[in-house]
Amino acid sequence: MEKALDPIVTAAGLEAKDYAGLTTMAATWKKISENFDSYETATYYAIRGYFMKKTYDEIKKMVDKESDAGKPFPEDGYPLAKTLADDIKHEFDQKKTDTEIVAFFATDNPKKGLRFVFNEYFISTLR
Numbered sequence: 001m002e003k004a005l006d007p008i009v010t011a012a013g014l015e016a017k018d019y020a021g022l023t024t025m026a027a028t029w030k031k032i033s034e035n036f037d038s039y040e041t042a043t044y045y046a047i048r049g050y051f052m053k054k055t056y057d058e059i060k061k062m063v064d065k066e067s068d069a070g071k072p073f074p075e076d077g078y079p080l081a082k083t084l085a086d087d088i089k090h091e092f093d094q095k096k097t098d099t100e101i102v103a104f105f106a107t108d109n110p111k112k113g114l115r116f117v118f119n120e121y122f123i124s125t126l127r
Contacts, residue, residue, distance in 0.1 A: 039077065046073070
């Protein structure tokens with residue numbers, strides 16, 4: 001078993017034979033993946049709130065209402081949602097189609113979109 005895990009430990013940048021570190025890393029990624037759908041939904045609501053010109057408190061209330069129980073939306077998610085909303089608005093101003101906007105984040109500027117997954121339907125709901 002160790003022989004199979006050693007290349008994974010090395011690729012993860014951990015000390016040789018650090019199987020406990022690998023276990024911790026796996027648990028962290030499990031938690032992130034479990035929370036991804038919840039965070040994605042909350043981010044969508046936050047972006048929608050910024051499009052509706054709601055205040056931070058109104059957006060937070062809306063996001064808290066729609067967030068999954070036990071999975072609060074992180075505070076640093078609000079500035080990210082605001083930035084994404086501003087970028088989407090800019091694309092709208094440039095008369096970009098929903099498909100072009102999705103491509104802007106997914107392929108043209110993945111660092112700008114932080115590889116956030118948008119779909120055309122969500123973009124169309126903001127118009």
